[in-house]
Amino acid sequence: MINAVALRAEVHDQIKKIGYADIVVGIPSFNNAKTIGHVVRAIQVGLAKYFPRNKAVIVNSDGGSSDGTIGMVQNTSIEDFDAILLHRRVEPISKIAFPYAGIPGKGSAFRSIFEVAKMLDAKACVVVDSDLRSITPEWIELLVKPVLEGGFDYVAPLYHRHKFDGTITNSIVYPLTRTLYGRRVRQPIGGDFGFSGKLAQFYLTQDVWESDVARFGIDIWMTTTAMANGFKVAQSFLGAKIHDAKDPGADLSSMLYQVVSATFELMEHHADTWMPIRGSEPVTTFGFEYTVGLEHVNVNTARMLNLFREGLNNLREIWLDILGAGDFREVERLGTLSDAEFEFPLSLWVRVIYDYAIAFHKRKLPVEHLIKSLTPLYVGKTASFILMAESMNAVEAEAEIEKLCVEFESSKDYLINSWKK
């Protein structure tokens, strides 16, 4: 059994006072005082509106904010429910806000939330990001009801996003997890999830809380762990996901490293599970899908293609070692194409990702160097998608992602054969 996370004495006292809860809503945060108030209000209204008879607790697990995030959570409340709802809530909503212990990261924040859920013997849990601007009370219903009333253990989010957004998800994480585990969870690293108390307790028993999962890999870890261990998985349509502008200094290659290394690490861990799986099946989807107005996204494909060519010129030896002579020749050919002609073939991209997964498995390079050397290839693939999807509508762009997924699935034997060599 893994040691329980240390919660402060006053948190224990609060939990004791509350006794038990049907629903625990967790909000991990770090310096989100500007946005967390809206998130807390949406949750309060959601709980009041859709779960008036269930005892609920909002848990803010904070990473040591210095901008008064915890105070904001404590002080945010709906003054007049009557103005928003037609009926009054029966059960009060408790709030617990505390700085979490352990390695700094979203995973450690989640661990504390799971611990609180376990101590309160919660039936259903939800976690939502603290910088959300588009969260509505309905999100709580859509993430909790499949667990409380539908018997599901894990509910992933399904958002409508701009066709150019979420490219790491669209070109790597979604097709790869779908192919590996055979379930079509469209947003495996969405960040806002619903799950059962049973699954929260299962998460706590896993020996990952001192690893990168605690730092940055929690989203993909939760989704993959649920799928690979046979928990009932669903997804809920939540509309648009609009959140605070990300740190402009955030480095793409670091993001790519965090997401891809976490995904590859899980491949290592669940190799026996994913190897026999062929094809994929859709998961139950809740919520009413509607078209969402999305903001325009500026892109500069010329700069992206320049980065790809710089990669080709400078990372030649590394790529040749990882991709092998055949695939590298194809990548080299892409380098000779003009911007207008540039098209990254789907089959090549699939083999690139599989080759990187195999290089990770065989520890061909130090992990950070390996994954970061993928950046120019990823940027080239993204530019190719943007050039192609420029004139497409959202449905057509989604159809292209579906084609990529099918290519991933049909080439799975290549991955398995190379993996076993």
Next chain:
Amino acid sequence: MTDFLSLILEPLQEVFLTFKIFLPNLLAMLVIMILGVILARIIRFMLVKSLTAINFDSWSDRMGFTTLMRKGDLWAKPSAMLGSVVLWLLITVTLMIGLSALKIPTIDSLVEQFFGYLPRVFSAVLILIIGYVLAGFISRGVLIAAVNSGYHYAKLLAEAIRTLLTVLILAMVMEQLQIAPSIVLAAFSIIFGGIVVALSISFGVGGIDAAKRMIERESAENCAAGVKDEIEHI
């Protein structure tokens, strides 16, 4: 006549007596050397087997040791190569122990010097191996980071860093081996300082135009890039 005979026999007797005393030492040396060589061969065999079992050759490929060996015209497998190095090291040590068994003062002092120098050789080899791996790791990290930042001279920068680190490591190795330390120190200071001064002068004076072109190229591309990417990758 007797006196004459004793004059001839006495030195012979002395030689014989000395040889009688020396013979067990010689035999001890031979036994030590034969056993040492056999033991060294057994150790080499076991070492190569163990290295093969833990995929040392693949690890060497990844770390770049194999490439380094090939550059030095060594075509054996890294595991076999390391086995040979250990074998010859053990044979040398055996030879020195064997020679010390002869109990000849001059050889004894030579053996003493050899064993006194051995720790320096070990630390020098260690510095060389760790330094080589570290230089490769750092220059590759710089190369990847520079490429991902869109820097045009990524390879040049990475190679420059690798060269500087190699010079630093070689100077450390030479210093450790006490091979002309004052000359090594002076040469290192001249080379290292020279590189820095050369870079300063070339960019500061001689390379004004080149530096200008590089800066202009970067800024022109940044201007041409114009539109800022707003993609959310995750």
